[in-house]
Amino acid sequence: MSEISNSTSPHDRPLTENEKxxxxxxxxxxxxxxxxxxxxxxxxLRQVFRTSPPQRRLSR
Structure with a gap:
């Protein structure tokens, strides 16, 4: 496993507990x-998290 170090990306920030x-x-x-x-x-991976769109109710 490789690690990235000395990165200066503006998105660098500590991981949250959820991200960990x-x-x-x-x-x-x-x-x-x-x-x-x-x-x-x-x-x-995206398919695992995909949810079905809400079911539309038919008007009567």
């Missing part, structure tokens, strides 16, 4: 393999 939790979930589900974020894996 999600990173741990990703590590557990990938068996600590640190896969590259391919389009396929990104789409699969």
């Amino acid at each position: 939790f999600w990173i741990e979930i990703i590590r557990l589900t990938t068996w600590d393999t640190d896969p590259s974020p391919t389009l396929e894996l990104t789409q699969k």
Whole structure:
């Protein structure tokens, strides 16, 4: 697993506890393999969190 250091991105900030939790979930589900974020894996992960749109009620 590689680490990025000395980054000067404006988005650099400490991770929240929730972010740390999600990173741990990703590590557990990938068996600590640190896969590259391919389009396929990104789409699969997004599908996991996709929710159905609200059902529209029909007027009577």
